[in-house]
Amino acid sequence: MSTLSSELKDLEELTSNAKQIQDDVLEEILKVNANTEYLRRFLHGSFDKELFQKNVPVVSYEDVKPYLERVANGEPSNVISGEPITNFLLSSGTTGGTQKIFPVNNKFFEKVVFIDALRASIISKHINGVKQGKVMMFISTRPSSSTRSGLPVDPLMTSFVRSSYFKNWSSKRFTSPDEVILCVDNKQSMYCHLLCGLVQREEVVSMAATFASSLVQAITFLETHWKELCDNIRSGHVSEWITDISCKESVSAILGGSNLELADLIEQECIKKSWEGIITRLWPNIKSIQGVVTGQMSQYIPILEFYSNKLPLISPYYASSETIFGVNVNPLCKPQDVSYTFMPNMSYFEFITIDGGNNGEIVDLVNVKIGCSYEVLVTNHFGLYRYRMGDILQVTGFYNSAPQFRFVRRKNVVLSVQMEATTEEDLLKALNHASLVLESAGLMLMGFTCSSDISTLPGHYVLYWEIKANNANSIVKLDDKVMVECCCVVEKSLDILYRSFRSKYGSIGALEVRVVQQGTFDSLMEYCISKGASASQYKTPICINSPEVLAILDDKVHARFFSDRLPPL
Template sequence: MTISFNLNDLEELTLKTKQIQENVLEEILTLNANTEYLRQFLHGSTDKELFKKNVPVVSYDDVKPYIERVANGEPSDVISGKPITRFFLSSGTSGGKPKIFPVNNKFYEDMSFIFAQSSSIISTHIKSVQQGKSMTFNFVRAQSSTLSGLPVSTGTTSFLSSECFKNRPSNVFTSPDEVTLCQDNKQAMYCHLLCGLVQRDEVVSVAAPFASTLVNAITFLENYWKEMCSNIRSGHVSDWITDLSCRDAVTNILGGGHSELADLVEEECNQKSWKGIIARLWPKAKFVQSIITGQNAQYIPMLEFYSNKLPLTSPLYASSETLFGVNVNPLCKPHDVSYTFLPNFSYFEFLLADEGNKGEIVDLVDVKIGSYYEPLITNYFGLHRYRMGDILQVTGFYNSAPQFRFVSRKNTVLSISLEATTEEDILKALNHATLILEHSDMLLMGFTSYADISTHPGHYVFYWELKAKNNNDTVKLDNKVLVECCCVIEESLNAIYRQLRSKDGYIGALEIRVVQQGTFNSLMEIFISRGASASQYKTPMCVNTSEALEVLESNVLARFFSDRSPPF
């Protein structure tokens, strides 16, 4: 099926938000009212008010038994009025162990729609992007199956393997599908970059699902550019690329040797600093695109450094449970990104997340600007009033559709005593600390955190992986700079933390532990081995598993502590 989109669709969807939401709920209830799950609350009724009165707000543990029954071979009508054809695997890095969610082909149509929508919005803000290609780092992983034989994979893998993707109207990527579908992520990364370099004059954008993937791509290029130049010069793909379909497709794109191009790439990569390397290697690139909100906000300074501050666009907000909406202002500053919710994907309700909330739930069109909410999802595939665990803030409206800023995952916090430090707190503090780093020769490549209660008093630990801004230099750890970073992080945390830290002595001095380069790749491998997706991986904001901590601790190079109490 070919999905088309134009900006008139955006206007219609956002002008008729309330009516479309009512229609979506009616359609979902008509489809699913006689499922075993809903029948216990609605007794076959499709009444919307009865739905809101009787159907409970649930978390994954509440619906997991029903999902597992279908996965194990029971009929789809345990949870869904239409057949479940596969299961999506969540990333497994936001909240721990990966979850599975039931879907059918409608999800592919929705994904095609939202991608087309995002592309149309970009093309209205950046001219001539449709005349070139995107160097996009998409990856798949091997699919598994349930006991009943239904496929299980990440949303990204599932979509890239679907007929919707294979039958798209045209190929806008520098990489052939054989590279995108290669299940060896190292071979795929090498070939993505090689194809992008060979077609450098056609590249108008550089993209990946998440910012972390783009940073990994640059790090990979640092390690392999000499070998790639050799491939370009000879027209021969390295022998270790053993996926034959991938190898043949890339050989076809190489089309023989290109000595001048190899010399040019070599000259750029041999520069002392890799500042602006994206813009230098792909001079016609007009923007860099990936999700840069939430946990991926930590990579914004690195991407700005590597891209020479090309626009960083964060196109859409989506999850394994549902699609939400798009960024209608793609050229806004990275920290100002908001997503306009579209009413046609799922039925959305919102649980007020402000302090003192008495369980108030409001519809999509009734949220208030400035307030914080947790979305509740009712989708077509068996989730009803499902708690997402994301915290969002309303920033405005586009016509009658609200716009939300992603704030944090609800349960991702650090705490030693009475304080609760959120993702938002951590990212704000980190942004302030990276301003200190800007005036040094160090670049922050990755971080995570940990509440260490083995000391007395307990204290916050931030693991940082640093590299030198100049490509071949060794990192020189500057004690004064890193101690100041510790202090700035503390000064940026919430008032309760600062009071407990400085006045009452319930929290010890914040610590930065610098780890060896490559440590965060090892951390990623742990999560992938536990089921996380390489293409959807996000470095966890906080870690608490013994395996992850063991990797971090075994690679610590130096420790730095705050040397003053933060004001409160």
């Protein structure tokens, strides 16, 4: 039986026996961990499921942080885990605002390999020929760090890339050599990824990154550097500023000397007025683009569709530093319709009901109901027990007996200046409506974030937008009428409570859009990376409260617009 058949068979078996596998996973976790210092207080050595659900509390990060820090500082793993902790994963910190550390060992990396093989098989089933070519994968790593006790602490992708599992996993399927992936300078790494991808353009069947934002960043980087990249291809030499020696040597080998014809071909495409479809023009055999496009990443869907000539945009799986959740078994669905099928062998999952008549009720994976929304709890093999993720999910269906979930939003309210509670989902919906107004004026929204400005009376919402013209190298001309209409459309799209405070009571001021210079969000990313964020896992914060970060944005503002009418009730 082929590997492909074997992996798809695993999918059928896992999803058909979800309840039994979930019970087995919990029993396995409790048998190993019941006598840890953390669990012993609640279970007294038992691994009974009913006792677990009755006695073990639902927790947030702040509840378990002291235990995680004790292990990080050198106490034995059995404070929280019955198995040795070998690594700590560093969360991106861009969703909740602060970076968190989570303990893992090699079992986690085995799960990464398993889920990726499953992803590849599912996509191969739907798209012919994807296993025959190469993936232009934008992975970057960051300089290594460690806990006080010497345990490595890195973002998920950096940790995985540095593990023994990576070499087998990569197996020459990427356009970039390992030396580029392991380069800790983000700019050098990005340049070399693009150079290798352009030289091997005929072999590229997919472009991929962890998040959609990284793919957009790669294209905007290409817009800035294509002339230099062409010069490198013409001369057969890598630019002098690429100073990472192993990276430079490995890329030089791929470059393989001068190629005038290829340099001319790339230049002919990049010099054209519009960059619409540039991905398919430069990589003629590309079949898909892969990267998370759900949640706050959905804002990048229109940009990627513009650059890719509406290639299939695949959001392959749902994962975090805490656990891997599941895969997208329908990869060719519209990116706006993505649901993830939970894999019952990854962790033990429970769900807190947050709508309907049973608010607060906790149910097992197989007992969720279609159409209902839940907050997911995770119990994993490495020291998290009934841990609140803060992700709100809606059940869209079942694949065999395994439920499928649409990512709705993060639990926390994003914006508020009165008693209103504007969520990530509210903002993204409003943003999509405003993007249509920009589109009609030949403009694209390249990045956004927001903040609550309570220095004014009444307080008001501020949206920071980076805008670009559809035509390459065109100067962005902002039409006051178009921009004010965008402000009004956003307000009109927000919920009834916001509109009531704004229109009926006058206790929220007019919404403001501050347009920032091009490259501002790259500067923001560089600042966050300098503070410890990972380039591969970076997500632009959807809302910013930090005075230092707001100062960076406000320094780059070149135009301000306000809604000029009250939203309808």
